[in-house]
Amino acid sequence: MSKKPWPRVWEHHDLESSYDVVIIGGGVHGLATAYYLARNHGITNVAILEKSYIGSGGSGRNTAIVRSNYLTTEGSRFYDRSVKLYENLAQDLNFNVMFEQRGHMTLAHSDSSLRTMRWRAEVNKLEAINSEVIDPDEIKKLAPYLDTSDHPRYPILGALWHPPGGIVRHDAVVWGYARGAASLGIQIHQETELTGIDTLHNKVVGVQTSRGPIATSAVINCTAGWSSLVSAMAGVTLPITTRPLQAAVTEPVKKFLHPVIVSGSLHTYVSQTDRGELVFGASVDPFASYSTRGSLEFATGLATHVLELMPSISNMRLLRQWAGLCDMTPDFGPIIGPTPVDGFYLDVGWGTYGFKAGPVAGETVADMIANGKPGHLIEPFGLDRFEKGTLTAEKGAAAVGH
Amino acid sequence: MLLISCPHCGPRNSNEFIFSGEIVTRPGPETDPATWRRYLYMKTNAAGWQEERWFHVSGCRRFLLVARNQDTNEIRMVRDYRDVK
Numbered sequence: 001m002s003k004k005p006w007p008r009v010w011e012h013h014d015l016e017s018s019y020d021v022v023i024i025g026g027g028v029h030g031l032a033t034a035y036y037l038a039r040n041h042g043i044t045n046v047a048i049l050e051k052s053y054i055g056s057g058g059s060g061r062n063t064a065i066v067r068s069n070y071l072t073t074e075g076s077r078f079y080d081r082s083v084k085l086y087e088n089l090a091q092d093l094n095f096n097v098m099f100e101q102r103g104h105m106t107l108a109h110s111d112s113s114l115r116t117m118r119w120r121a122e123v124n125k126l127e128a129i130n131s132e133v134i135d136p137d138e139i140k141k142l143a144p145y146l147d148t149s150d151h152p153r154y155p156i157l158g159a160l161w162h163p164p165g166g167i168v169r170h171d172a173v174v175w176g177y178a179r180g181a182a183s184l185g186i187q188i189h190q191e192t193e194l195t196g197i198d199t200l201h202n203k204v205v206g207v208q209t210s211r212g213p214i215a216t217s218a219v220i221n222c223t224a225g226w227s228s229l230v231s232a233m234a235g236v237t238l239p240i241t242t243r244p245l246q247a248a249v250t251e252p253v254k255k256f257l258h259p260v261i262v263s264g265s266l267h268t269y270v271s272q273t274d275r276g277e278l279v280f281g282a283s284v285d286p287f288a289s290y291s292t293r294g295s296l297e298f299a300t301g302l303a304t305h306v307l308e309l310m311p312s313i314s315n316m317r318l319l320r321q322w323a324g325l326c327d328m329t330p331d332f333g334p335i336i337g338p339t340p341v342d343g344f345y346l347d348v349g350w351g352t353y354g355f356k357a358g359p360v361a362g363e364t365v366a367d368m369i370a371n372g373k374p375g376h377l378i379e380p381f382g383l384d385r386f387e388k389g390t391l392t393a394e395k396g397a398a399a400v401g402h
Numbered sequence: 403m404l405l406i407s408c409p410h411c412g413p414r415n416s417n418e419f420i421f422s423g424e425i426v427t428r429p430g431p432e433t434d435p436a437t438w439r440r441y442l443y444m445k446t447n448a449a450g451w452q453e454e455r456w457f458h459v460s461g462c463r464r465f466l467l468v469a470r471n472q473d474t475n476e477i478r479m480v481r482d483y484r485d486v487k
Contacts, residue, residue: 386444
């Protein structure tokens, strides 16, 4: 161990009067976009504006699950690239992000969900993604504490098994990208809130912040929760509603659960961290809100559902619960790409699955800024699809699917 | 818990209701598809007061007009649609 003090890895900077690119939001998406802009395209005159501290929003509140077994070709292709980037992220960033590919298991409790899983498995196989339907005996071998008998109200009939899926330490991903971006010359401005976007003749010319104005010709909205408000500053309306999503952890116990378990029918997903806590997530709250206050309905509903899956953990205690804000779109697909306002770009609408897409969103948005147009991975996810009526239909795999 | 004061049933937990989102003005039937889709999908999504529709599915089964603050979840008005002019 070195006795030397560790140097600060991202410095405090004064706000400059102009930048080539201004990124709104210092989460995984904003930081990854900045990192790939600098590393892949040499664009380093970039500012990231974060109204709080980096990773304070969805990036630090999610349940850190990564997978790519989506229902649509567009979705699986996109998230598969993200899993590949996560696999090499620790080496790329020289920062341990603790990615563990423990396998991801989505349980089927009805014939119709088993049918959707077979469909998903076939779509995934065409994209060379490791994904298959397994029966209760195999489930029992992989996760012995699951109740695979026919006693529960919703018995487990099968599962979609996705070995490359797993969990990551989400803070480490944020810090790794921040360190990488800062070392390439990008300025991260924390506690700097966007207050306005200046446009002239339908073109971005600058932004207003709580620390003063900045001149720029390119602004990327990488926020979650507040994406409608940021876009409204540029005069762009989004098809987004903001929903809280709650999560909770238990006290730590000895390791007994290896894979990530998801149950769409029971609205829950669970994994065990390296510290031994069980991390639970749910589906989004039943009404839209910007409030991150937790509810008793969530905790009681969660306990009921989790005990259906694993009755033996009934004596474990919940330590804490929290909520993050999710930007829900009508088709459960993200919105990435240019807008009717020249120089204003979107990387929003990530619903409940934004964390797992962080690296690939950063890489493809950086490509789009450098090349001036969206690449083939993100083309289906443009804002114009809502007016054209070409929605993506990802609900079957994204509604609770983690 | 979010309490909604139903004009027929009194104060009830929000889980008795179905939230159906902010109220958007419906265009006429002769309008073009792009306008229809804007009506269907585009939202203001205010971080403040918003008028929205709730359905009291486990109570009086009436559609209600609710004014709620999306930032604080405070509710200042609940009315039956029958009484809305």
